[in-house]
Amino acid sequence: MTQIISLECNDVRFPTSLKAHGSDAMHTDPDYSCAYVTVRTAGGHQGYGLTFTIGRGTEIVVQAVKSLSFLVLKKRAYEDIFRKFGEFWRELTSESQLRWLGPEKGVMHLAAAAIVNALWDLWARMEKKPLWKLLVDLSTEELLSCIDLRYTSNVMTRNDAFKILMELNPGKEEREAEMRQSGYPAYTTQAGWLGYSPEKVRQQCEDLMQRGFTAFKIKVGQDLQSDIERCKMVREIIGDDKILMVDANQRWEVQEAIDWMKPLAPFKPLWIEEPTSPDDILGHAEIAEALEPLGIGVATGEMCCNRVMFKQFLQAKAMKYCQIDSCRVGGVNEILAILLMAKHCNVKVCPHAGGVGLCEMVQHLQIFDYISISGEKEGRFIEHVAEEHEHFVNPCILNETACYIAPLAPGYSTQFKTSVLEQYAFPYGTEWKRLIANGYFKN
Amino acid sequence: MTQIISLECNDVRFPTSLKAHGSDAMHTDPDYSCAYVTVRTAGGHQGYGLTFTIGRGTEIVVQAVKSLSFLVLKKRAYEDIFRKFGEFWRELTSESQLRWLGPEKGVMHLAAAAIVNALWDLWARMEKKPLWKLLVDLSTEELLSCIDLRYTSNVMTRNDAFKILMELNPGKEEREAEMRQSGYPAYTTQAGWLGYSPEKVRQQCEDLMQRGFTAFKIKVGQDLQSDIERCKMVREIIGDDKILMVDANQRWEVQEAIDWMKPLAPFKPLWIEEPTSPDDILGHAEIAEALEPLGIGVATGEMCCNRVMFKQFLQAKAMKYCQIDSCRVGGVNEILAILLMAKHCNVKVCPHAGGVGLCEMVQHLQIFDYISISGEKEGRFIEHVAEEHEHFVNPCILNETACYIAPLAPGYSTQFKTSVLEQYAFPYGTEWKRLIANGYFKN
Numbered sequence: 001m002t003q004i005i006s007l008e009c010n011d012v013r014f015p016t017s018l019k020a021h022g023s024d025a026m027h028t029d030p031d032y033s034c035a036y037v038t039v040r041t042a043g044g045h046q047g048y049g050l051t052f053t054i055g056r057g058t059e060i061v062v063q064a065v066k067s068l069s070f071l072v073l074k075k076r077a078y079e080d081i082f083r084k085f086g087e088f089w090r091e092l093t094s095e096s097q098l099r100w101l102g103p104e105k106g107v108m109h110l111a112a113a114a115i116v117n118a119l120w121d122l123w124a125r126m127e128k129k130p131l132w133k134l135l136v137d138l139s140t141e142e143l144l145s146c147i148d149l150r151y152t153s154n155v156m157t158r159n160d161a162f163k164i165l166m167e168l169n170p171g172k173e174e175r176e177a178e179m180r181q182s183g184y185p186a187y188t189t190q191a192g193w194l195g196y197s198p199e200k201v202r203q204q205c206e207d208l209m210q211r212g213f214t215a216f217k218i219k220v221g222q223d224l225q226s227d228i229e230r231c232k233m234v235r236e237i238i239g240d241d242k243i244l245m246v247d248a249n250q251r252w253e254v255q256e257a258i259d260w261m262k263p264l265a266p267f268k269p270l271w272i273e274e275p276t277s278p279d280d281i282l283g284h285a286e287i288a289e290a291l292e293p294l295g296i297g298v299a300t301g302e303m304c305c306n307r308v309m310f311k312q313f314l315q316a317k318a319m320k321y322c323q324i325d326s327c328r329v330g331g332v333n334e335i336l337a338i339l340l341m342a343k344h345c346n347v348k349v350c351p352h353a354g355g356v357g358l359c360e361m362v363q364h365l366q367i368f369d370y371i372s373i374s375g376e377k378e379g380r381f382i383e384h385v386a387e388e389h390e391h392f393v394n395p396c397i398l399n400e401t402a403c404y405i406a407p408l409a410p411g412y413s414t415q416f417k418t419s420v421l422e423q424y425a426f427p428y429g430t431e432w433k434r435l436i437a438n439g440y441f442k443n
Numbered sequence: 444m445t446q447i448i449s450l451e452c453n454d455v456r457f458p459t460s461l462k463a464h465g466s467d468a469m470h471t472d473p474d475y476s477c478a479y480v481t482v483r484t485a486g487g488h489q490g491y492g493l494t495f496t497i498g499r500g501t502e503i504v505v506q507a508v509k510s511l512s513f514l515v516l517k518k519r520a521y522e523d524i525f526r527k528f529g530e531f532w533r534e535l536t537s538e539s540q541l542r543w544l545g546p547e548k549g550v551m552h553l554a555a556a557a558i559v560n561a562l563w564d565l566w567a568r569m570e571k572k573p574l575w576k577l578l579v580d581l582s583t584e585e586l587l588s589c590i591d592l593r594y595t596s597n598v599m600t601r602n603d604a605f606k607i608l609m610e611l612n613p614g615k616e617e618r619e620a621e622m623r624q625s626g627y628p629a630y631t632t633q634a635g636w637l638g639y640s641p642e643k644v645r646q647q648c649e650d651l652m653q654r655g656f657t658a659f660k661i662k663v664g665q666d667l668q669s670d671i672e673r674c675k676m677v678r679e680i681i682g683d684d685k686i687l688m689v690d691a692n693q694r695w696e697v698q699e700a701i702d703w704m705k706p707l708a709p710f711k712p713l714w715i716e717e718p719t720s721p722d723d724i725l726g727h728a729e730i731a732e733a734l735e736p737l738g739i740g741v742a743t744g745e746m747c748c749n750r751v752m753f754k755q756f757l758q759a760k761a762m763k764y765c766q767i768d769s770c771r772v773g774g775v776n777e778i779l780a781i782l783l784m785a786k787h788c789n790v791k792v793c794p795h796a797g798g799v800g801l802c803e804m805v806q807h808l809q810i811f812d813y814i815s816i817s818g819e820k821e822g823r824f825i826e827h828v829a830e831e832h833e834h835f836v837n838p839c840i841l842n843e844t845a846c847y848i849a850p851l852a853p854g855y856s857t858q859f860k861t862s863v864l865e866q867y868a869f870p871y872g873t874e875w876k877r878l879i880a881n882g883y884f885k886n
């Protein structure tokens with residue numbers, strides 16, 4: 001009855017480029033989108049998972065999900081997947097012919113993430129628990145059996161991972177109670193998208209402070225003078241006791257990043273995010289070393305493609321803040337490996353969110369991390385953007401101190417309302433037909 | 444008249460898994476395949492390009508080519524592409540929404556390579572030159588205008604690249620004449636696929652020596668004892684004056700690679716290829732350092748996904764032999780950047796080949812590299828596998844000393860005979876219909 005009998009994948013897009021939300025130095029006109037996976041068991045259980053995209057090309061990820069689906073269909077959820085999830089995960093990500101197209105990166109890994117995330121949602125629903133609680137309640141052995149640690153052993157062995165988890169067993173109940181009561185701190189990225197005017201930035205900052213935020217991220221990298229002015233303005237508005245972060249979205253060469261950040265140092269940004277190519281471990285290490293005396297840390301990870309790349313960023317001290325993305329690497333299983341390595345290397349995890357469903361997912365991961373892996377939340381935040389949550393059955397919720405409150409509904413919080421597919425399936429949903437007919441978009 | 448009026452992409456597969464050719468520790472049953480691109484101009488010129496795949500998933504790359512094609516269609520070949528090829532290349536690989544799916548890696552980059560390779564074939568045909576000669580005849584400025592050096596400047600600046608090319612200008616004519624007369628040395632990978640029996644390995648080695656080969660690569664990594672026996676046997680057959688290379692196809696952890704290679708050292712392999720994850724720069728550096736005293740170099744690159752990753756492998760002394768692949772990175776333009784960085788860092792380039800069309804392509808690249816970039820060929824070889832050449836209009840040819848002879852037909856040697864699409868288009872070509880009907884394959 002737990003056999004997986006169907007795996008469906010939809011191309012869902014929201015026309016966010018009409019609003020200039022989400023614009024940055026490299027992604028000037030994103031339409032927040034996703035490949036949305038639904039798995040169903042013979043017994044009538046369902047799981048929903050997605051991988052975030054920004055418009056064009058979502059159809060490629062949908063094709064990749066379909067090409068991977070033969071590895072999932074007909075499997076029994078517990079016997080063939082959940083009870084040896086690490087093994088299953090490797091089958092899915094290292095299939096002998098498909099692995100040529102990655103391995104473990106790009107379209108194939110985004111597609112694997114959507115599938116894997118749907119399977120975790122299914123598992124959590126079958127256990128009638130929110131995902132974070134499912135993870136917290138797994139035994140150390142069960143948790144480790146979900147993780148493929150291939151290629152990590154020169155930095156962290158399975159035994160190292162085991163020790164981390166065992167050490168954190170004491171105090172789990174208190175930390176869980178704390179999460180249920182106070183939630184997990186968020187920072188906001190909505191103070192300054194590049195598409196916003198100075199007036200809009202000012203108004204946003206003031207609104208966000210009233211909503212309880214104490215940490216604010218703005219985009220930089222298009223024009224130095226306007227970056228200086230924007231940082232100055234935001235710092236004045238938020239005051240010296242609040243936190244400012246800046247994000248260049250891969251805009252610079254290595255030396256350029258160092259040179260650009262020096263005149264921004266007086267405004268005391270906590271971190272510079274994605275200063276250069278997301279693949280450039282040694283480049284990030286060079287930037288991190290140069291900016292350390294200025295008190296600026298390097299943050300990256302949203303486009304870091306797998307645990308082997310994260311391993312090296314951690315090893316090389318190339319990231320001070322580890323920004324895991326819930327869909328870029330191969331879903332929950334691989335994120336567990338990265339959370340463990342970050343703890344092992346003493347690096348703070350501050351997940352990437354925003355987009356579609358990323359906030360919904362990473363709240364589970366970060367709450368689990370606090371309870372079972374890191375045991376710390378000082379100086380850590382989950383990114384937050386207050387857009388595109390209305391599409392979800394169980395959207396994430398922030399309390400009055402801008403903390404994510406621990407989600408309680410069973411699953412991974414990634415189920416769309418049924419109206420979403422009718423309206424936003426691309427290109428034949430009702431909203432897309434209307435937008436295309438009215439000339440806002442071409443098909 | 445040079446406007447690109449169509450871009451067609453076909454899924455072409457050859458049933459090589461029936462023969463156990465190409466089997467290795469990670470890819471046990473490859474069906475050598477490709478996404479095959481044909482571009483046509485209003486004036487009736489055509490260009491043919493491909494990206495190599497190993498069976499399942501080729502349909503995903505085909506979808507990606509189709510999704511990228513809007514960036515090519517209606518462009519004028521010279522004005523919009525060839526005369527500012529570096530700019531065009533960046534548009535193709537950094538489109539503001541599609542780049543999320545890479546950037547510059549995996550399916551998207553394989554698809555970009557197929558398109559870019561077809562455009563170079565078109566250009567060479569329009570100039571009535573083989574690709575290598577088109578490249579040799581471009582001025583230094585023209586050549587540099589084809590290359591996007593984004594993210595490389597901390598290791599090699601545009602000025603460094605300019606100097607390399609200028610320094611090699613003297614002697615180009617002599618080296619070209621030498622290439623036309625003697626060709627470029629090959630090594631063979633056909634001595635020992637993992638699917639072969641010891642008798643088959645012995646027979647292959649003897650045949651290959653008779654055909655003039657002096658360098659032989661075998662696969663290792665499945666079982667240490669059988670690797671020892673196979674290395675011992677091959678070394679005995681080929682003698683001490685010939686070259687042996689071994690290839691693990693990413694099979695090992697970092698320390699495991701070091702430990703596994705020690706007992707193989709007595710058989711004096713020139714290099715160990717792909718000892719671990721292709722993404723693990725620092726891991727390869729660790730292996731390289733440990734094996735250097737044993738006289739074993741580290742070779743990798745066939746799955747190195749872009750110039751930023753190559754840059755770091757070169758920077759970290761993690762590769763002694765740089766095995767560029769003509770389809771894995773974004774086609775000829777990005778390979779030019781990598782060839783220049785390899786020269787700048789004094790690392791030998793020995794291209795990955797075999798598969799479908801890789802030998803046909805890399806011969807052009809390596810001959811150009813010898814004439815215009817490195818000026819050296821001592822201790823360098825182009826990989827060779829004597830399979831799947833019969834499908835091409837202009838297959839590569841080795842002379843009696845196992846050297847690739849310089850191709851003379853216009854283009855990049857990647858045009859299939861017309862019968863290929865009829866027979867091997869998947870799944871409706873006549874051969875596939877026959878194989879599926881007879882139960883050899885499922886569709």
